[in-house]
Amino acid sequence: xxxxxxxxxxxxxxxxxxxxxxxxxxxxxxxxxxxxxxxxxxxxxxxxxxxxxxxxxxxxxxxxxxxxxxxxxxxxxxxxxxxxxxxxxxxxxxxxxxxxxxxxxxxxxxxxxxxxxxxxxxxxxxxxxxxxxxxxxxxxxxxxxxxxxxxxxxxxxxxxxxxxxxxxxxxxxxxxxxxxxxxxxxxxxxxxxxxxxxxxxxxxxxxxxxxxxxxxxxxxxxxxxxxxxxxxxxxxxxxxxxxxxxxxxxxxxxxxxxxxxxxxxxxxxxxxxxxxxxxxxxxxxxxxxx
Amino acid sequence: xxxxxxxxxxxxxxxxxxxxxxxxxxxxxxxxxxxxxxxxxxxxxxxxxxxxxxxxxxxxxxxxxxxxxxxxxxxxxxxxxxxxxxxxxxxxxxxxxxxxxxxxxxxxxxxxxxxxxxxxxxxxxxxxxxxxxxxxxxxxxxxxxxxxxxxxxxxxxxxxxxxxxxxxxxxxxxxxxxxxxxxxxxxxxxxxxxxxxxxxxxxxxxxxxxxxxxxxxxxxxxxxxxxxxxxxxxxxxxxxxxxxxxxxxxxxxxxxxxxxxxxxxxxxxxxxxxxxxxxxxxxxxxxxxx
Numbered sequence: 001x002x003x004x005x006x007x008x009x010x011x012x013x014x015x016x017x018x019x020x021x022x023x024x025x026x027x028x029x030x031x032x033x034x035x036x037x038x039x040x041x042x043x044x045x046x047x048x049x050x051x052x053x054x055x056x057x058x059x060x061x062x063x064x065x066x067x068x069x070x071x072x073x074x075x076x077x078x079x080x081x082x083x084x085x086x087x088x089x090x091x092x093x094x095x096x097x098x099x100x101x102x103x104x105x106x107x108x109x110x111x112x113x114x115x116x117x118x119x120x121x122x123x124x125x126x127x128x129x130x131x132x133x134x135x136x137x138x139x140x141x142x143x144x145x146x147x148x149x150x151x152x153x154x155x156x157x158x159x160x161x162x163x164x165x166x167x168x169x170x171x172x173x174x175x176x177x178x179x180x181x182x183x184x185x186x187x188x189x190x191x192x193x194x195x196x197x198x199x200x201x202x203x204x205x206x207x208x209x210x211x212x213x214x215x216x217x218x219x220x221x222x223x224x225x226x227x228x229x230x231x232x233x234x235x236x237x238x239x240x241x242x243x244x245x246x247x248x249x250x251x252x253x254x255x256x257x258x259x260x261x262x263x264x265x266x267x268x269x270x271x272x273x274x275x276x277x278x279x280x281x282x283x284x285x286x287x288x289x290x
Numbered sequence: 291x292x293x294x295x296x297x298x299x300x301x302x303x304x305x306x307x308x309x310x311x312x313x314x315x316x317x318x319x320x321x322x323x324x325x326x327x328x329x330x331x332x333x334x335x336x337x338x339x340x341x342x343x344x345x346x347x348x349x350x351x352x353x354x355x356x357x358x359x360x361x362x363x364x365x366x367x368x369x370x371x372x373x374x375x376x377x378x379x380x381x382x383x384x385x386x387x388x389x390x391x392x393x394x395x396x397x398x399x400x401x402x403x404x405x406x407x408x409x410x411x412x413x414x415x416x417x418x419x420x421x422x423x424x425x426x427x428x429x430x431x432x433x434x435x436x437x438x439x440x441x442x443x444x445x446x447x448x449x450x451x452x453x454x455x456x457x458x459x460x461x462x463x464x465x466x467x468x469x470x471x472x473x474x475x476x477x478x479x480x481x482x483x484x485x486x487x488x489x490x491x492x493x494x495x496x497x498x499x500x501x502x503x504x505x506x507x508x509x510x511x512x513x514x515x516x517x518x519x520x521x522x523x524x525x526x527x528x529x530x531x532x533x534x535x536x537x538x539x540x541x542x543x544x545x546x547x548x549x550x551x552x553x554x555x556x557x558x559x560x561x562x563x564x565x566x567x568x569x570x571x572x573x574x575x576x577x578x579x580x
Contacts, residue, residue, distance in 0.1 A: 007455055102538075104400045105419070105453035111394045129395070137455045163395035165297055165427045248392075 001083040003090045007098070007138055010052075010091050014140045023048050026141035026168075028132065031055040032072035032186035033081055036176040040145040041085050043173050050088035052139050055079075059095055060106075061127030072189050091139065098134055106130045109156045109163075115250050117152050117274075120240055120265060128153055129160050136161070136168050143169045147176075148289075149183050151261050151276045152250055174289065175275075177203065183275045195268035198236035202264055202275035203290070205230035205242070209262045209277060210288045220244035220253040223262060231266055240265035240272060247278065257281055291373040293380045297388070297428055300342075300381050304430045313338050316431035316458075318422065321345040322362035322476035323371055326466040330435040331375050333463050340378035342429050345369075349385055350396075351417030362479050381429065388424055396420045399446045399453075405540050407442050407564075410530055410555060418443055419450050426451070426458050433459045437466075438579075439473050441551050441566045442540055464579065465565075467493065471580075473565045485558035488526035492554055492565035493580070495520035495532070499552045499567060500578045510534035510543040513552060521556055530555035530562060537568065547571055 004010045017024045025048025027040045037053075044051045055078055062068035075092065082090050106126050112118075113125035136144065146154045154172045161170055176184045181203030182196075191199060205227035212226045224244050231239045245252055247259035262277040278289040294300045307314045315338025317330045327343075334341045345368055352358035365382065372380050396416050402408075403415035426434065436444045444462045451460055466474045471493030472486075481489060495517035502516045514534050521529045535542055537549035552567040568579040 011455065011457075102449070103453055104402055105397055105450050106400065107395055107397050109395045113394075133454055159392070160395050163393055164424055165301065167301075 001079070001087050001090055003079060003092060005093055005097065007093060010089075010093075010138050013089060014052075014138065017050055018140055022050065023142040024139070025049075025051045026135065026139045026144040027051065027053045027087075028135050028144065028146070029053060029055055029078075030057045030071065030186065031078045032074060032189070033078045034176075034184045034186060034188075036147050036149065036184040038081075038085065039176050040147060040173050041082070041087060043171065044143065044145050045086065048141070048143055051086075052089040052091055052141070053082050053087050054091040054135055054139070056091075056093060056095075056098065056131065056135075058098075058127055058131040060099070060130055061124050063121050063123050066121070067187075067190075072186055091135075098131065107133050107160060109159050112152070112156050112159055112250055115152075116241055116243065116245070116263065117265065120272075125153070125156055129156060132157050133160060133164070136166055141168050143171050145171045145173055148172050148278070149175045149185065149274060149276070151247075151263065151278075155247070155250060177290075181207075183273075185273060187271055187273065190271040191268060195236055195271065198234050199266075199268050199273060201231055201234040201237045202266055202273060205264055206262060206275060206277040206288075206290050209244075210290065213279065213286055213288065218256050220256055220260065223256075227262060227264060231264070236268055238267040240267060242266075244279075256286060291369070291377050291380055293369060293382060295383055295387070297383060300379075300383075300428050303379060304342075304428065307340055308430055312340065313432040314429070315339075315341045316425065316429045316434040317341065317343045317377075318425050318434065318436070319343060319345055319368075320347045320361065320476065321368045322364060322479070323368045324466075324474045324476065324478075326437050326439065326474040328371075328375065329466050330437060330463050331372070331377060333461065334433065334435050335376065337461075338431070338433055341376075342379040342381055342431065343372050343377050344381040344425055344429070346381075346383060346385075346388065346421065346425075348388075348417055348421040350389070350420055351414050353411050353413050356411070357477075357480075362476055381425075388421065397423050397450060399449050402442070402446050402449055402540055405442075406531055406533065406535070406553065407555065410562075415443070415446055419446060422447050423450060423454070426456055431458050433461050435461045435463055438462050438568070439465045439475065439564060439566070441537075441553065441568075445537070445540060467580075471497075473563075475563060477561055477563065480561040481558060485526055485561065488524050489556075489558050489563060491521055491524040491527050492556055492563060495554055496552060496565060496567040496578075496580050499534075500580065503569065503576055503578065508546050510546055510550065513546075517552060517554060521554070526558055528557040530557060532556075534569075546576060 025044035107129040158170045208226040209223045253260045260279045315334035397419040448460045498516040499513045518532045543550045550569045
């Protein structure tokens with residue numbers, strides 16, 4: 001595996017792969033890799049060659065007062081893992097390489113980017129959209145892979161790619177969970193043992209919505225209420241938002257149809273965790289992807 | 291000349307040219323072509339093949355109440371002119387082709403984009419940056435050509451290209467003027483005969499700054515004052531801004547050094563015209579490009 005630190009060299013490598021007609025894949029990460037990231041790498045390797053992973057803790061997507069400084073960083077272990085997986089290139093620029101003095105251009109996906117996560121974390125999606133556009137321009141992948149745990153982020157990136165006519169295909173991969181249902185996240189490392197146990201409430205809440213759906217409940221407000229009940233019953237949990245939204249706009253679903261997300265953002269102490277379930281209308285009914 | 295109406299077809303054509311290793315050039319316009327545009331086409335033809343011109347009156351760069359509706363449109367004459375010049379492709383999408391339903395991503399170049407024109411025309415540069423990024427993605431030119439009359443726009447586009455690591459080179463071409471010095475602009479067509487005569491005040495103001503520079507004046511504030519005097523003496527002119535700024539940041543120049551712009555935005559009736567002069571430190575003195 002080649003570790004690439006500069007934009008210029010990464011562009012050179014990308015240009016070469018492109019010139020050879022290779023179908024390259026990109027897995028952008030902030031490091032602190034877990035099995036969720038591994039699943040993205042594996043998905044990329046199924047379809048692409050070469051595969052580039054990036055590790056970049058993007059300062060622009062952390063709001064003031066968020067956990068940029070303490071976000072887990074373990075570059076050597078991450079690089080060793082990526083190498084063992086057979087990743088061809090690891091793009092790992094310093095912050096000043098992507099945001100040199102004078103840097104001043106930002107992308108904003110309006111509407112989509114202002115709801116839910118966007119409302120709770122002002123500036124977050126502006127930072128995400130900006131860095132992802134940069135990475136797509138630098139690596140020029142045929143496909144780029146994102147996890148469905150950050151469903152709103154993935155949707156915003158799809159919109160960005162569409163709006164700027166980029167060639168990259170955005171692939172959204174299933175959530176990877178611990179045995180007890182907790183969705184993998186680098187931020188799980190922040191949890192105390194008590195909060196770690198309590199954090200299964202996210203998955204249990206989704207299960208409650210799924211069960212209600214199974215009983216014939218079709219009112220999005222009632223599905224959200226079923227999730228809220230589980231979160232309220234967990235004394236260590238404090239809900240930020242618990243919603244059922246349309247998967248295209250992330251606006252509140254007034255009725256179930258097409259594709260919807262049941263979405264949660266919940267605090268355990270100072271750690272904020274996300275989870276979601278995709279609800280897909282199919283064959284006269286609905287199936288859930290948790 | 292092939293007239294291309296859709297993004298998909300333009301991308302196809304661009305991909306082909308790129309795949310053949312051709313050095314393609316792009317001249318983005320809003321139509322109502324004049325000799326300034328012709329000079330951009332000629333510059334592109336000197337260096338590039340194929341040359342693509344675009345005609346797109348970009349709704350996103352007009353603030354509410356501006357002249358989007360009445361902006362001069364004469365597609366057939368423009369297309370005939372481009373064909374006679376030997377342009378290979380004319381990209382002329384409808385507004386809904388570049389801004390389909392659901393479109394929601396915008397680029398903003400902060401700092402640079404908020405001064406001068408950005409302050410006078412809120413949202414203008416956000417619209418410019420957004421459409422230029424789209425055009426660069428669609429046409430993938432080796433070089434793209436812009437006129438120096440819109441100096442701040444050209445600088446913003448250079449920053450955009452740098453910040454998103456695009457491959458396109460941005461070429462900024464000299465201002466083309468009428469015999470009496472008025473810089474060519476599609477908006478000159480709005481001028482009454484009286485305002486047309488008065489509008490030479492822009493060029494005369496730049497001449498006054500140049501003359502002051504020739505007399506040894508080095509204080510940017512005094513150069514700006516010399517320009518303002520000319521504008522004030524013209525009863526049909528109402529200055530929006532008259533400034534000497536640094537060419538890299540468009541912040542007010544506190545002293546002359548490196549490259550600076552003497553910049554004006556002046557109303558004649560409801561028509562707002564721009565002009566500028568580049569002041570370049572060279573060989574212990576300063577030379578002017580009007």
